[in-house]
Amino acid sequence: MMNDGFIIGILVALFRGGKLRDLLDVKLNSLWLIVLAFTVQYAIINLYPFYLFMGVIVSYFSLLLFCLFNRKQPGFYIMMAGIAMNLLVMISNGGRMPVDIEIIRQIAPNQVEQLVAGTIGKHVAMTEQTNLNLLGDIFYLHAPYPREALVSLGDILFSVGVFYFIQKTMVKRRSPIQGSVIHEV
Structure with missing residues:
Protein backbone atom coordinates (compact mmCIF):
# COMPACT_ATOMS: atom_id res chain seq x y z
CA MET A 1 0.00 0.00 0.00
CA MET A 2 3.01 2.27 0.39
CA ASN A 3 3.27 2.46 -3.40
CA ASP A 4 -0.40 3.44 -3.59
CA GLY A 5 0.04 6.38 -1.20
CA PHE A 6 3.07 7.51 -3.17
CA LEU A 11 -1.14 12.36 -9.04
CA VAL A 12 -3.21 14.51 -6.67
CA ALA A 13 -0.34 16.96 -6.18
CA LEU A 14 0.13 17.30 -9.93
CA PHE A 15 -3.61 17.87 -10.33
CA ARG A 16 -3.36 20.59 -7.65
CA GLY A 17 -0.60 22.32 -9.62
CA GLY A 18 2.31 20.78 -7.75
CA LYS A 19 5.74 20.43 -9.24
CA LEU A 20 7.49 17.05 -9.39
CA ARG A 21 10.77 18.98 -9.35
CA ASP A 22 10.00 20.09 -5.77
CA LEU A 23 9.67 16.46 -4.66
CA LEU A 24 12.89 15.47 -6.41
CA ASP A 25 14.74 18.38 -4.75
CA VAL A 26 13.91 17.23 -1.19
CA LYS A 27 17.00 16.22 0.77
CA LEU A 28 16.21 13.12 2.81
CA ASN A 29 18.71 11.67 5.26
CA SER A 30 19.82 8.03 5.28
CA LEU A 31 18.00 6.79 2.19
CA TRP A 32 20.08 3.63 2.46
CA LEU A 33 17.83 2.56 5.36
CA ILE A 34 14.92 2.17 2.94
CA VAL A 35 17.06 0.01 0.66
CA LEU A 36 18.13 -2.08 3.67
CA ALA A 37 14.52 -2.50 4.85
CA PHE A 38 13.23 -3.74 1.49
CA THR A 39 16.28 -5.90 0.80
CA VAL A 40 15.88 -7.62 4.17
CA GLN A 41 12.14 -8.13 3.62
CA TYR A 42 12.69 -9.58 0.15
CA ALA A 43 15.43 -11.88 1.41
CA ILE A 44 13.50 -13.24 4.39
CA ILE A 45 10.27 -13.78 2.48
CA ASN A 46 11.83 -15.35 -0.61
CA LEU A 47 15.15 -16.81 0.50
CA TYR A 48 15.37 -17.23 4.27
CA PRO A 49 11.86 -17.56 5.76
CA PHE A 50 13.35 -19.23 8.85
CA TYR A 51 14.66 -15.78 9.89
CA LEU A 52 11.30 -14.05 9.42
CA PHE A 53 10.99 -12.70 12.96
CA MET A 54 14.47 -11.16 13.03
CA GLY A 55 14.09 -9.89 9.48
CA VAL A 56 10.82 -8.13 10.29
CA ILE A 57 12.44 -6.43 13.26
CA VAL A 58 15.47 -5.28 11.25
CA SER A 59 13.32 -4.14 8.33
CA TYR A 60 10.76 -2.18 10.33
CA PHE A 61 13.34 -0.65 12.67
CA SER A 62 15.26 0.51 9.58
CA LEU A 63 12.10 2.24 8.34
CA LEU A 64 11.49 3.77 11.77
CA LEU A 65 15.06 5.09 11.89
CA PHE A 66 14.69 6.56 8.41
CA CYS A 67 11.54 8.38 9.53
CA LEU A 68 13.20 9.49 12.76
CA PHE A 69 16.18 10.94 10.86
CA ASN A 70 13.74 12.83 8.61
CA ARG A 71 11.14 13.73 11.24
CA LYS A 72 11.28 17.45 10.39
CA GLN A 73 9.74 16.68 7.02
CA PRO A 74 5.92 16.93 6.90
CA GLY A 75 4.08 13.66 7.47
CA PHE A 76 6.98 11.68 8.88
CA TYR A 77 5.53 11.40 12.39
CA ILE A 78 2.36 9.96 10.86
CA MET A 79 4.46 7.47 8.86
CA MET A 80 6.32 6.52 12.05
CA ALA A 81 3.04 5.83 13.83
CA GLY A 82 1.89 3.52 11.03
CA ILE A 83 5.20 1.65 10.92
CA ALA A 84 5.21 1.29 14.71
CA MET A 85 1.68 -0.12 14.70
CA ASN A 86 2.59 -2.71 12.05
CA LEU A 87 5.79 -3.61 13.88
CA LEU A 88 3.94 -4.03 17.17
CA VAL A 89 1.32 -6.40 15.76
CA MET A 90 3.91 -8.38 13.83
CA ILE A 91 6.26 -8.76 16.81
CA SER A 92 3.36 -9.98 18.92
CA ASN A 93 2.60 -12.62 16.26
CA GLY A 94 6.06 -14.04 15.66
CA GLY A 95 6.90 -11.75 12.75
CA ARG A 96 3.63 -12.23 10.87
CA MET A 97 0.73 -9.90 10.13
CA PRO A 98 -2.67 -11.40 10.98
CA VAL A 99 -5.06 -11.25 8.04
CA ASP A 100 -8.87 -11.41 8.16
CA ILE A 101 -9.42 -14.87 6.68
CA GLU A 102 -13.10 -14.27 5.85
CA ILE A 103 -12.22 -11.42 3.50
CA ILE A 104 -9.43 -13.50 1.95
CA ARG A 105 -11.97 -16.28 1.30
CA GLN A 106 -13.87 -13.75 -0.83
CA ILE A 107 -11.06 -12.00 -2.69
CA ALA A 108 -8.31 -14.65 -2.91
CA PRO A 109 -9.68 -18.08 -2.00
CA ASN A 110 -6.57 -19.77 -3.40
CA GLN A 111 -4.50 -18.22 -0.56
CA VAL A 112 -6.63 -19.42 2.37
CA GLU A 113 -4.79 -22.72 2.83
CA GLN A 114 -1.37 -21.03 2.84
CA LEU A 115 -2.52 -18.36 5.31
CA VAL A 116 -3.88 -20.95 7.70
CA ALA A 117 -0.59 -22.87 7.44
CA GLY A 118 1.40 -19.65 7.92
CA THR A 119 3.41 -20.22 4.75
CA ILE A 120 2.54 -17.14 2.72
CA GLY A 121 5.12 -14.39 3.10
CA LYS A 122 4.84 -12.50 6.35
CA HIS A 123 1.10 -13.07 6.80
CA VAL A 124 -0.95 -15.51 8.86
CA ALA A 125 -4.66 -16.19 9.20
CA MET A 126 -6.27 -14.16 11.97
CA THR A 127 -7.64 -16.35 14.77
CA GLU A 128 -8.45 -16.06 18.44
CA GLN A 129 -4.84 -17.10 19.08
CA THR A 130 -3.31 -14.22 17.11
CA ASN A 131 -2.59 -11.05 19.05
CA LEU A 132 -3.66 -7.45 18.48
CA ASN A 133 -6.05 -8.41 15.69
CA LEU A 134 -7.42 -4.87 15.59
CA LEU A 135 -4.03 -3.82 14.18
CA GLY A 136 -3.98 -6.62 11.59
CA ASP A 137 -5.05 -6.52 7.95
CA ILE A 138 -8.78 -6.01 8.51
CA PHE A 139 -9.74 -3.16 6.17
CA TYR A 140 -10.93 -4.22 2.74
CA LEU A 141 -10.34 -1.68 -0.02
CA HIS A 142 -12.37 -2.14 -3.17
CA ALA A 143 -13.98 -0.09 -5.94
CA PRO A 144 -13.75 2.82 -6.37
CA TYR A 145 -10.25 2.19 -5.00
CA PRO A 146 -8.07 1.26 -7.99
CA ARG A 147 -7.41 -2.30 -6.80
CA ASP A 155 -0.79 0.76 6.49
CA ILE A 156 -3.46 3.45 6.30
CA LEU A 157 -1.61 5.81 8.66
CA PHE A 158 1.64 5.26 6.79
CA SER A 159 -0.02 6.03 3.46
CA VAL A 160 -1.67 9.15 4.90
CA GLY A 161 1.78 10.31 6.05
CA ILE A 166 4.00 14.67 -1.03
CA GLN A 167 1.26 17.31 -0.91
CA LYS A 168 3.28 19.61 1.35
CA THR A 169 6.41 19.09 -0.72
CA MET A 170 5.02 19.39 -4.24
CA VAL A 171 2.23 21.93 -3.76
CA LYS A 172 3.78 25.17 -2.60
CA ARG A 173 1.87 28.34 -1.98
CA ARG A 174 3.00 30.39 -4.92
CA SER A 175 1.94 33.94 -5.43
CA PRO A 176 -0.35 34.38 -8.46
CA ILE A 177 1.89 37.23 -9.52
CA GLN A 178 5.11 35.45 -8.73
CA GLY A 179 8.13 37.46 -9.76
CA SER A 180 6.31 40.75 -10.04
CA VAL A 181 6.81 43.77 -7.84
CA ILE A 182 3.80 45.18 -6.01
CA HIS A 183 3.93 48.95 -5.55
CA GLU A 184 2.14 50.67 -2.72
CA VAL A 185 0.43 53.98 -3.40
Missing part, protein backbone atom coordinates in the same frame (compact mmCIF):
# COMPACT_ATOMS: atom_id res chain seq x y z
CA ILE A 7 1.44 7.24 -6.61
CA ILE A 8 -1.90 8.72 -5.55
CA GLY A 9 -0.08 11.48 -3.68
CA ILE A 10 1.91 12.47 -6.76
CA GLU A 148 -8.63 -4.73 -4.16
CA ALA A 149 -6.47 -4.80 -1.07
CA LEU A 150 -6.61 -5.83 2.56
CA VAL A 151 -4.75 -3.36 4.77
CA SER A 152 -4.08 -2.56 8.40
CA LEU A 153 -4.60 0.65 10.34
CA GLY A 154 -0.80 1.02 10.31
CA VAL A 162 3.28 9.66 2.60
CA PHE A 163 0.36 11.44 0.91
CA TYR A 164 0.70 14.44 3.29
CA PHE A 165 4.47 14.63 2.73
Whole structure:
Protein backbone atom coordinates (compact mmCIF):
# COMPACT_ATOMS: atom_id res chain seq x y z
CA MET A 1 0.00 0.00 0.00
CA MET A 2 3.01 2.27 0.39
CA ASN A 3 3.27 2.46 -3.40
CA ASP A 4 -0.40 3.44 -3.59
CA GLY A 5 0.04 6.38 -1.20
CA PHE A 6 3.07 7.51 -3.17
CA ILE A 7 1.44 7.24 -6.61
CA ILE A 8 -1.90 8.72 -5.55
CA GLY A 9 -0.08 11.48 -3.68
CA ILE A 10 1.91 12.47 -6.76
CA LEU A 11 -1.14 12.36 -9.04
CA VAL A 12 -3.21 14.51 -6.67
CA ALA A 13 -0.34 16.96 -6.18
CA LEU A 14 0.13 17.30 -9.93
CA PHE A 15 -3.61 17.87 -10.33
CA ARG A 16 -3.36 20.59 -7.65
CA GLY A 17 -0.60 22.32 -9.62
CA GLY A 18 2.31 20.78 -7.75
CA LYS A 19 5.74 20.43 -9.24
CA LEU A 20 7.49 17.05 -9.39
CA ARG A 21 10.77 18.98 -9.35
CA ASP A 22 10.00 20.09 -5.77
CA LEU A 23 9.67 16.46 -4.66
CA LEU A 24 12.89 15.47 -6.41
CA ASP A 25 14.74 18.38 -4.75
CA VAL A 26 13.91 17.23 -1.19
CA LYS A 27 17.00 16.22 0.77
CA LEU A 28 16.21 13.12 2.81
CA ASN A 29 18.71 11.67 5.26
CA SER A 30 19.82 8.03 5.28
CA LEU A 31 18.00 6.79 2.19
CA TRP A 32 20.08 3.63 2.46
CA LEU A 33 17.83 2.56 5.36
CA ILE A 34 14.92 2.17 2.94
CA VAL A 35 17.06 0.01 0.66
CA LEU A 36 18.13 -2.08 3.67
CA ALA A 37 14.52 -2.50 4.85
CA PHE A 38 13.23 -3.74 1.49
CA THR A 39 16.28 -5.90 0.80
CA VAL A 40 15.88 -7.62 4.17
CA GLN A 41 12.14 -8.13 3.62
CA TYR A 42 12.69 -9.58 0.15
CA ALA A 43 15.43 -11.88 1.41
CA ILE A 44 13.50 -13.24 4.39
CA ILE A 45 10.27 -13.78 2.48
CA ASN A 46 11.83 -15.35 -0.61
CA LEU A 47 15.15 -16.81 0.50
CA TYR A 48 15.37 -17.23 4.27
CA PRO A 49 11.86 -17.56 5.76
CA PHE A 50 13.35 -19.23 8.85
CA TYR A 51 14.66 -15.78 9.89
CA LEU A 52 11.30 -14.05 9.42
CA PHE A 53 10.99 -12.70 12.96
CA MET A 54 14.47 -11.16 13.03
CA GLY A 55 14.09 -9.89 9.48
CA VAL A 56 10.82 -8.13 10.29
CA ILE A 57 12.44 -6.43 13.26
CA VAL A 58 15.47 -5.28 11.25
CA SER A 59 13.32 -4.14 8.33
CA TYR A 60 10.76 -2.18 10.33
CA PHE A 61 13.34 -0.65 12.67
CA SER A 62 15.26 0.51 9.58
CA LEU A 63 12.10 2.24 8.34
CA LEU A 64 11.49 3.77 11.77
CA LEU A 65 15.06 5.09 11.89
CA PHE A 66 14.69 6.56 8.41
CA CYS A 67 11.54 8.38 9.53
CA LEU A 68 13.20 9.49 12.76
CA PHE A 69 16.18 10.94 10.86
CA ASN A 70 13.74 12.83 8.61
CA ARG A 71 11.14 13.73 11.24
CA LYS A 72 11.28 17.45 10.39
CA GLN A 73 9.74 16.68 7.02
CA PRO A 74 5.92 16.93 6.90
CA GLY A 75 4.08 13.66 7.47
CA PHE A 76 6.98 11.68 8.88
CA TYR A 77 5.53 11.40 12.39
CA ILE A 78 2.36 9.96 10.86
CA MET A 79 4.46 7.47 8.86
CA MET A 80 6.32 6.52 12.05
CA ALA A 81 3.04 5.83 13.83
CA GLY A 82 1.89 3.52 11.03
CA ILE A 83 5.20 1.65 10.92
CA ALA A 84 5.21 1.29 14.71
CA MET A 85 1.68 -0.12 14.70
CA ASN A 86 2.59 -2.71 12.05
CA LEU A 87 5.79 -3.61 13.88
CA LEU A 88 3.94 -4.03 17.17
CA VAL A 89 1.32 -6.40 15.76
CA MET A 90 3.91 -8.38 13.83
CA ILE A 91 6.26 -8.76 16.81
CA SER A 92 3.36 -9.98 18.92
CA ASN A 93 2.60 -12.62 16.26
CA GLY A 94 6.06 -14.04 15.66
CA GLY A 95 6.90 -11.75 12.75
CA ARG A 96 3.63 -12.23 10.87
CA MET A 97 0.73 -9.90 10.13
CA PRO A 98 -2.67 -11.40 10.98
CA VAL A 99 -5.06 -11.25 8.04
CA ASP A 100 -8.87 -11.41 8.16
CA ILE A 101 -9.42 -14.87 6.68
CA GLU A 102 -13.10 -14.27 5.85
CA ILE A 103 -12.22 -11.42 3.50
CA ILE A 104 -9.43 -13.50 1.95
CA ARG A 105 -11.97 -16.28 1.30
CA GLN A 106 -13.87 -13.75 -0.83
CA ILE A 107 -11.06 -12.00 -2.69
CA ALA A 108 -8.31 -14.65 -2.91
CA PRO A 109 -9.68 -18.08 -2.00
CA ASN A 110 -6.57 -19.77 -3.40
CA GLN A 111 -4.50 -18.22 -0.56
CA VAL A 112 -6.63 -19.42 2.37
CA GLU A 113 -4.79 -22.72 2.83
CA GLN A 114 -1.37 -21.03 2.84
CA LEU A 115 -2.52 -18.36 5.31
CA VAL A 116 -3.88 -20.95 7.70
CA ALA A 117 -0.59 -22.87 7.44
CA GLY A 118 1.40 -19.65 7.92
CA THR A 119 3.41 -20.22 4.75
CA ILE A 120 2.54 -17.14 2.72
CA GLY A 121 5.12 -14.39 3.10
CA LYS A 122 4.84 -12.50 6.35
CA HIS A 123 1.10 -13.07 6.80
CA VAL A 124 -0.95 -15.51 8.86
CA ALA A 125 -4.66 -16.19 9.20
CA MET A 126 -6.27 -14.16 11.97
CA THR A 127 -7.64 -16.35 14.77
CA GLU A 128 -8.45 -16.06 18.44
CA GLN A 129 -4.84 -17.10 19.08
CA THR A 130 -3.31 -14.22 17.11
CA ASN A 131 -2.59 -11.05 19.05
CA LEU A 132 -3.66 -7.45 18.48
CA ASN A 133 -6.05 -8.41 15.69
CA LEU A 134 -7.42 -4.87 15.59
CA LEU A 135 -4.03 -3.82 14.18
CA GLY A 136 -3.98 -6.62 11.59
CA ASP A 137 -5.05 -6.52 7.95
CA ILE A 138 -8.78 -6.01 8.51
CA PHE A 139 -9.74 -3.16 6.17
CA TYR A 140 -10.93 -4.22 2.74
CA LEU A 141 -10.34 -1.68 -0.02
CA HIS A 142 -12.37 -2.14 -3.17
CA ALA A 143 -13.98 -0.09 -5.94
CA PRO A 144 -13.75 2.82 -6.37
CA TYR A 145 -10.25 2.19 -5.00
CA PRO A 146 -8.07 1.26 -7.99
CA ARG A 147 -7.41 -2.30 -6.80
CA GLU A 148 -8.63 -4.73 -4.16
CA ALA A 149 -6.47 -4.80 -1.07
CA LEU A 150 -6.61 -5.83 2.56
CA VAL A 151 -4.75 -3.36 4.77
CA SER A 152 -4.08 -2.56 8.40
CA LEU A 153 -4.60 0.65 10.34
CA GLY A 154 -0.80 1.02 10.31
CA ASP A 155 -0.79 0.76 6.49
CA ILE A 156 -3.46 3.45 6.30
CA LEU A 157 -1.61 5.81 8.66
CA PHE A 158 1.64 5.26 6.79
CA SER A 159 -0.02 6.03 3.46
CA VAL A 160 -1.67 9.15 4.90
CA GLY A 161 1.78 10.31 6.05
CA VAL A 162 3.28 9.66 2.60
CA PHE A 163 0.36 11.44 0.91
CA TYR A 164 0.70 14.44 3.29
CA PHE A 165 4.47 14.63 2.73
CA ILE A 166 4.00 14.67 -1.03
CA GLN A 167 1.26 17.31 -0.91
CA LYS A 168 3.28 19.61 1.35
CA THR A 169 6.41 19.09 -0.72
CA MET A 170 5.02 19.39 -4.24
CA VAL A 171 2.23 21.93 -3.76
CA LYS A 172 3.78 25.17 -2.60
CA ARG A 173 1.87 28.34 -1.98
CA ARG A 174 3.00 30.39 -4.92
CA SER A 175 1.94 33.94 -5.43
CA PRO A 176 -0.35 34.38 -8.46
CA ILE A 177 1.89 37.23 -9.52
CA GLN A 178 5.11 35.45 -8.73
CA GLY A 179 8.13 37.46 -9.76
CA SER A 180 6.31 40.75 -10.04
CA VAL A 181 6.81 43.77 -7.84
CA ILE A 182 3.80 45.18 -6.01
CA HIS A 183 3.93 48.95 -5.55
CA GLU A 184 2.14 50.67 -2.72
CA VAL A 185 0.43 53.98 -3.40
